[in-house]
Amino acid sequence: MAQTNPPAVAMTPADIEAMGERARAASRKLANLSSTVKNAALNKMADHLEARFDEIATANKLDMDAGATAGLSSAMLDRLRLDQKRVKAMADGLREVAALPDPVGEVDRMKRRPNGMWVGRMRVPLGVVGIIYESRPNVTADTAALCLKSGNAVILRGGSEAIHSNRAIARILDDAAVEAGIPRNAIQLVPTTDRQAVTVLLKMDKHIDIIIPRGGHELIRFVVENSTIPVIKHDKGVCHVYVDKAADIAMAEKIIFNAKVQRPGVCNATETLLVHKDIASQFLPRAVATLREAKVELRACERSRAIVKDMKPATEDDWYEEYLDLILAVKVVESFDEAVDHIAKYGSSHTEAIVTNDYRTAQEFLKVVDSAAVMVNASTRFSDGGQFGLGAEVGISTQKLHARGPMGLEELTCLKFIVYGDGQVRE
Amino acid sequence: MAQTNPPAVAMTPADIEAMGERARAASRKLANLSSTVKNAALNKMADHLEARFDEIATANKLDMDAGATAGLSSAMLDRLRLDQKRVKAMADGLREVAALPDPVGEVDRMKRRPNGMWVGRMRVPLGVVGIIYESRPNVTADTAALCLKSGNAVILRGGSEAIHSNRAIARILDDAAVEAGIPRNAIQLVPTTDRQAVTVLLKMDKHIDIIIPRGGHELIRFVVENSTIPVIKHDKGVCHVYVDKAADIAMAEKIIFNAKVQRPGVCNATETLLVHKDIASQFLPRAVATLREAKVELRACERSRAIVKDMKPATEDDWYEEYLDLILAVKVVESFDEAVDHIAKYGSSHTEAIVTNDYRTAQEFLKVVDSAAVMVNASTRFSDGGQFGLGAEVGISTQKLHARGPMGLEELTCLKFIVYGDGQVRE
Numbered sequence: 001m002a003q004t005n006p007p008a009v010a011m012t013p014a015d016i017e018a019m020g021e022r023a024r025a026a027s028r029k030l031a032n033l034s035s036t037v038k039n040a041a042l043n044k045m046a047d048h049l050e051a052r053f054d055e056i057a058t059a060n061k062l063d064m065d066a067g068a069t070a071g072l073s074s075a076m077l078d079r080l081r082l083d084q085k086r087v088k089a090m091a092d093g094l095r096e097v098a099a100l101p102d103p104v105g106e107v108d109r110m111k112r113r114p115n116g117m118w119v120g121r122m123r124v125p126l127g128v129v130g131i132i133y134e135s136r137p138n139v140t141a142d143t144a145a146l147c148l149k150s151g152n153a154v155i156l157r158g159g160s161e162a163i164h165s166n167r168a169i170a171r172i173l174d175d176a177a178v179e180a181g182i183p184r185n186a187i188q189l190v191p192t193t194d195r196q197a198v199t200v201l202l203k204m205d206k207h208i209d210i211i212i213p214r215g216g217h218e219l220i221r222f223v224v225e226n227s228t229i230p231v232i233k234h235d236k237g238v239c240h241v242y243v244d245k246a247a248d249i250a251m252a253e254k255i256i257f258n259a260k261v262q263r264p265g266v267c268n269a270t271e272t273l274l275v276h277k278d279i280a281s282q283f284l285p286r287a288v289a290t291l292r293e294a295k296v297e298l299r300a301c302e303r304s305r306a307i308v309k310d311m312k313p314a315t316e317d318d319w320y321e322e323y324l325d326l327i328l329a330v331k332v333v334e335s336f337d338e339a340v341d342h343i344a345k346y347g348s349s350h351t352e353a354i355v356t357n358d359y360r361t362a363q364e365f366l367k368v369v370d371s372a373a374v375m376v377n378a379s380t381r382f383s384d385g386g387q388f389g390l391g392a393e394v395g396i397s398t399q400k401l402h403a404r405g406p407m408g409l410e411e412l413t414c415l416k417f418i419v420y421g422d423g424q425v426r427e
Numbered sequence: 428m429a430q431t432n433p434p435a436v437a438m439t440p441a442d443i444e445a446m447g448e449r450a451r452a453a454s455r456k457l458a459n460l461s462s463t464v465k466n467a468a469l470n471k472m473a474d475h476l477e478a479r480f481d482e483i484a485t486a487n488k489l490d491m492d493a494g495a496t497a498g499l500s501s502a503m504l505d506r507l508r509l510d511q512k513r514v515k516a517m518a519d520g521l522r523e524v525a526a527l528p529d530p531v532g533e534v535d536r537m538k539r540r541p542n543g544m545w546v547g548r549m550r551v552p553l554g555v556v557g558i559i560y561e562s563r564p565n566v567t568a569d570t571a572a573l574c575l576k577s578g579n580a581v582i583l584r585g586g587s588e589a590i591h592s593n594r595a596i597a598r599i600l601d602d603a604a605v606e607a608g609i610p611r612n613a614i615q616l617v618p619t620t621d622r623q624a625v626t627v628l629l630k631m632d633k634h635i636d637i638i639i640p641r642g643g644h645e646l647i648r649f650v651v652e653n654s655t656i657p658v659i660k661h662d663k664g665v666c667h668v669y670v671d672k673a674a675d676i677a678m679a680e681k682i683i684f685n686a687k688v689q690r691p692g693v694c695n696a697t698e699t700l701l702v703h704k705d706i707a708s709q710f711l712p713r714a715v716a717t718l719r720e721a722k723v724e725l726r727a728c729e730r731s732r733a734i735v736k737d738m739k740p741a742t743e744d745d746w747y748e749e750y751l752d753l754i755l756a757v758k759v760v761e762s763f764d765e766a767v768d769h770i771a772k773y774g775s776s777h778t779e780a781i782v783t784n785d786y787r788t789a790q791e792f793l794k795v796v797d798s799a800a801v802m803v804n805a806s807t808r809f810s811d812g813g814q815f816g817l818g819a820e821v822g823i824s825t826q827k828l829h830a831r832g833p834m835g836l837e838e839l840t841c842l843k844f845i846v847y848g849d850g851q852v853r854e
Contacts, residue, residue, distance in 0.1 A: 028771060032795055105794075111816060117805055119815050124797065126827050205651070209827050224632070224655050230828040231657070251850040258852035344455060353846075366845050367532075368459055370551065378544055378848025387853070388546050388844060389538060400553050400636050400841045401657040402829040414827045417815060418793050419780075421805025423678040425685035426814070 009191040016200040019155060020207030022185040023128045027153035029183040031125045035102035041180035042098035042145055046091035048176035049141065049169070053087050059168035060137075067161055079136050080162055090141045090169075097145040100391040103410045104151045107418065117424045121415040125151030127209040129412065130201060132157045132223060134215035137165040143212075144173050144187045146394050150412035153186050155208065157201065159215075160193035167191055202227040214395055232407070235398040236322040237267030237350035239380040242339045242365070244356035245278040251377060252355040253287050256328075258379040259353070261294045265324045267396060268351050268383040272319060272329040274339045277303070280332045284308050288330075296326045303332035319346040336361060340368055347371065350398055351383035351405075372398060372405030436618040443627040446582060447634030449612040450555045454580035456610040458552045462529035468607035469525035469572055473518035475603035476568065476596070480514050486595035487564075494588055506563050507589055517568045517596075524572040527818045530837045531578045534845065544851045548842040552578030554636040556839065557628060559584045559650060561642035564592040570639075571600050571614045573821050577839035580613050582635065584628065586642075587620035594618055629654040641822055659834070662825040663749040664694030664777035666807040669766045669792070671783035672705040678804060679782040680714050683755075685806040686780065688721045692751045694823060695778050695810040699746060699756040701766045704730070707759045711735050715757075723753045730759035746773040763788060767795055774798065777825055778810035778832075799825060799832030 049056070060082040067077050103123055110120030129152045133139050140156055147154035158166040170189035178184050190197055202211065205228045212232050213223040220235050241259050243252040259270035275283055280303070288298060288308045299318045300311040311330065318329045319342070333339045343352050353375040354365040362376045373383040383406060385393025390408030397403045403411040476483070487509040494504050530550055537547030556579045558570045567583055574581035585593040597616035605611050617624055629638065632655045639659050640650040647662055668686050670679040686697035702710055707730070715725060715735045726745045727738040738757065745756045746769070760766045770779050780802040781792040789803045800810040810833060812820025817835030824830045830838040 028795075028797070031797065113814070113816055117809065122793070127797065228651050230826060232828075248850070254850065254852055262853055362847075366549070368455075370455070370458065370554065371843065373844040373846065375846035376848060377850050378846050379852045381853040382544065382846065382848075382851065383844070387540070389540055399657060401659075404841050405844045414831050416798065417800040417810070417832045419800065419802035419805050419809065420789075421803055421809075423675070423681065423804050424809065425681055425806045426689055426808040 011190070011192045011197055013200045016190070016197055017204065017207070019188055019190065020128070020201075020204045023153040023155050023188060024207045026183040026185040027125065027127045030148070030153055030186050031104070031127070031151045033151065033182070035104075037181050038102065038149055038151070039098040041177045041182045042094050042148065044180045045145070045173050045176040046094040046098075048172050049087055049091045049094070052172050053084060055172065056082055056087055056165065056168050059164040062164040063162055070161075072161065076161070080165070082137060082165055086138070090138050093138070093142055094145045097149050097392055100149065100409060102149065103413050108415070115424050116422065118420040120418055122418045123410070123413050124416050126412055126414055128153045128155065128207060130155045130157070130208045130211045130229065132198060132201075132211065132213045132215070132219065134159040134219060137162045137169060139214065140166045140169045140189065141173065143394065144170070146392055146409060146412060148177065148182065148186060150409045152412055153188075155188050155190065155201070157190040157198060163191075163193050199226055202229060205229045212395060230402075232395070232397050232403060233399045234267075234395040236348050237269070237396070237398070238272065238320065238322050238346065238348040239268060239270045239350050239383075240272045240274055240343050240347060240352045241270045241380065242274040242333075242343070242352070242354045243276060243279060243283055244336065244354055244358065244361055245276040246358035246361060247276075247279060247283070247355040248357055249279070249283050249286070252283060253290055255353065255355055255377070255379050256287055257290055257294070259381055260291065260296055260328050261326070262379070262381055264326050267322075268380050269324070270328070270353075270380045271321060271323050272331065272346070274342060275304070275330070275332050276336070276339070277332050277334055280304070281307050284330070284332075291328060294326065296328050298328055298330055300330040301332060304330045307332075322348070336364070340365070343369060343371070348398060350396070351375070351380045353378060353380050372396065438617070438619045438624050440627045443617070443624055444631065444634070446615055446617070447555070447628075447631045450580040450582050450615060451634045453610040453612040454552065454554045457575070457580055457613050458531070458554070458578045460578065460609070462531075464608050465529065465576055465578070466525040468604045468609045469521050469575065471607045472568075472572070472600050472603040473521040473525075475599050476514055476518045476521070479599050480511060482599065483509055483514055483592065483595050486591040489591040490589055497588075499588065503588070507592070509564060509592060513565070517565050520565070520569055521572045524576050524819055527576065527836060529576065530840050535842070542851050543849065545847040547845055549845045550837070550840050551843050553839055553841055555580045555582065555634060557582045557584070557635045557638045557656065559625060559628075559638065559640045559642070559646065561586040561646060564589045564596060566641065567593045567596045567616065568600065570821065571597070573819055573836060573839060575604065575609065575613060577836045579839055580615075582615050582617065582628070584617040584625060590618075590620050625649075626653055629656060632656045639822060657829075659822070659824050659830060660826045661694075661822040663775050664696070664823070664825070665699065665747065665749050665773065665775040666695060666697045666777050666810075667699045667701055667770050667774060667779045668697045668807065669701040669760075669770070669779070669781045670703060670706060670710055671763065671781055671785065671788055672703040673785035673788060674703075674706060674710070674782040675784055676706070676710050676713070679710060680717055682780065682782055682804070682806050683714055684717055684721070686808055687718065687723055687755050688753070689806070689808055691753050694749075695807050696751070697755070697780075697807045698748060698750050699758065699773070701769060702731070702757070702759050703763070703766070704759050704761055707731070708734050711757070711759075718755060721753065723755050725755055725757055727757040728759060731757045734759075749775070763791070767792070770796060770798070775825060777823070778802070778807045780805060780807050799823070
């Protein structure tokens with residue numbers, strides 16, 4: 001949350017509070033809009049983003065210039081950059097959300113009680129969602145679309161380095177939404193980037209129903225420690241692949257390679273390989289050779305290093321590490337139980353996979369490993385809303401309350417009880 | 428959370444932390460116990476409570492004496508008192524929980540993905556539940572039973588006035604559980620009542636997965652403001668009955684009487700009556716007469732007072748008030764929309780009921796009122812786990828995240844994703 005350019009707008013706590021009140025008022029109307037209206041708005045928002053590309057480009061240039069002056073790396077600058085192709089991708093993302101089924105209004109588990117009263121649950125929006133993020137400006141459009149589709153008002157608070165781009169995108173989205181019959185203020189962006197504004201935001205439990213922080217560990221910790229609003233954390237992913245003694249070695253090699261190498265910078269990439277001692281001397285040499293071809297650095301326990309030469313020794317810290325890079329920690333374990341204990345102690349409860357052909361071992365792993373996603377014979381890289389068939393992904397929750405693992409539109413809703421009576425009173 | 432007797436045991440932050448670690452370790456074993464083992468333990472716990480009644484009585488006398496010295500009201504002392512009959516009721520409560528279905532292990536929404544991988548969700552315990560309460564000592568047994576049945580370890584922190592009784596009950600429960608094969612420390616009670624211990628507890632997000640505060644508004648606020656652990660709030664209930672212009676007047680009279688009078692001291696009792704102007708002059712005189720027979724004090728708006736004489740004028744504060752007493756606020760509204768707006772502005776999103784025979788109005792009320800429970804033609808007093816068919820009630824959530832309204836065993840669990848693959852990797 002470093003400040004790379006001055007706050008664009010000065011905001012008092014009362015201004016932030018007023019944003020919350022406006023969001024709450026908008027949310028009450030939004031909750032009852034039909035899918036037809038919401039989908040038309042999403043398509044219009046997509047069209048406007050493309051039509052008003054020049055506005056976005058002008059704003060983005062301000063961010064790029066400020067970023068260059070502040071000495072951002074070329075990788076960072078590239079993440080920030082918005083060209084016609086990227087804005088088109090953003091618009092297409094909105095059109096895809098329009099095409100998803102609307103979770104709002106579904107009634108489930110309707111049952112008749114002994115007194116004749118019917119009791120069930122209706123799926124309704126959460127209300128007002130606050131999103132605090134540090135990522136690329138496309139998050140502004142993506143999350144606004146998901147909140148709108150699920151009937152929620154949203155307050156967005158993006159990173160300082162993208163403030164001009166984010167403001168332009170949010171303004172265009174809100175204009176288009178209003179034109180399509182969505183209440184004004186359904187989509188609001190905090191137009192300043194000073195941390196004081198976030199602190200005020202995090203205390204507005206009267207106006208905001210849920211806070212989703214998206215960013216680094218420091219940001220998430222700050223939000224958890226300061227929020228009186230319920231938080232859904234998207235914390236780090238220290239994912240494991242455990243190669244059991246009954247593994248198909250070729251399959252295990254393919255899976256660990258994919259889990260580590262296919263996209264190392266994301267949370268569902270694997271950081272630690274655990275190998276059963278009975279299979280280690282067969283499996284490790286060929287797996288390491290393949291990983292080394294992809295320039296993966298290996299940090300290994302003593303038993304692994306006795307099998308394969310020239311791997312760096314792993315320290316205690318390595319087992320906790322989320323490398324997000326072409327680095328893999330490797331450990332030989334004595335037993336299934338040691339693998340499970342290692343995951344419980346060092347893991348982040350994100351995603352773990354076992355490779356095995358033993359039926360009982362597979363079932364036991366699914367049962368005893370307490371992570372958001374637990375897999376048999378598949379790459380941890382599948383732990384993703386799209387891959388799991390949720391349609392779109394709001395993020396990946398690493399906590400247990402409300403939502404665990406990849407979150408789709410449904411996870412932006414809740415269930416209220418509804419009752420159809422005919423005059424029942426309680427005895 | 429007033430301190431009426433000195434802390435029974437001095438605890439350092441490290442002691443509290445150690446409790447958390449023990450709970451986490453126990454929870455890993457608990458999560459995988461069969462229902463058979465858990466049910467046998469619950470029945471044994473019930474038997475032990477009855478068999479060791481003398482121990483409970485001795486401890487309870489210490490609390491009663493301290494309470495008398497501290498000048499607790501006779502009502503408070505009565506709530507604190509444990510006799511043989513009450514301990515029997517507590518034991519029977521445990522036996523009822525044993526008889527409920529076990530939510531753990533259910534697998535749902537298993538679907539085949541295009542690449543042949545199966546993805547579904549498995550219901551698993553939350554892990555470690557922290558319960559902070561001010562209520563009667565029976566809460567110790569009730570909540571320990573619900574947590575055990577749902578496979579969770581629990582850390583209980585009761586009120587200071589019941590500390591000796593709570594310690595005796597928790598000790599007996601833990602002993603019996605261990606005898607039945609439950610891991611030691613599945614049930615732990617914080618043996619001290621100083622607030623410092625709570626503050627430490629609320630920061631242990633590493634060891635505790637969810638905090639449920641049960642008690643007054645002040646306690647809940649303290650927990651929400653200090654916890655880094657996700658909280659499920661059980662806040663106040665400012666419930667409404669809205670008598671629509673198309674109401675059956677006799678039904679409306681019966682419902683408001685029940686909602687206010689049947690048990691005024693609980694959160695699902697109604698605090699405010701809203702009446703459509705077109706029916707007010709017919710409905711109010713007879714409803715008020717009936718309510719007055721039960722000694723209900725009425726605090727009314729000017730329009731109501733023009734229809735029925737001698738009602739106290741309501742102030743702005745009355746609309747926000749949770750009386751928990753034989754007092755009812757009364758307001759005549761211009762329209763359905765005014766009733767809904769009033770509920771949104773002054774209510775606590777707990778439970779609201781409409782009385783109407785108009786189909787469209789009934790459906791609209793169910794749709795637009797954003798409360799945990801929304802009812803047509805039934806008393807708000809039904810907003811309860813038992814009445815809704817959940818089997819047992821952990822409490823009533825007034826927040827939207829994770830659980831809304833009455834919470835049963837299922838709400839003490841979460842869903843993890845499970846994947847059955849056969850070697851899939853991501854392209």
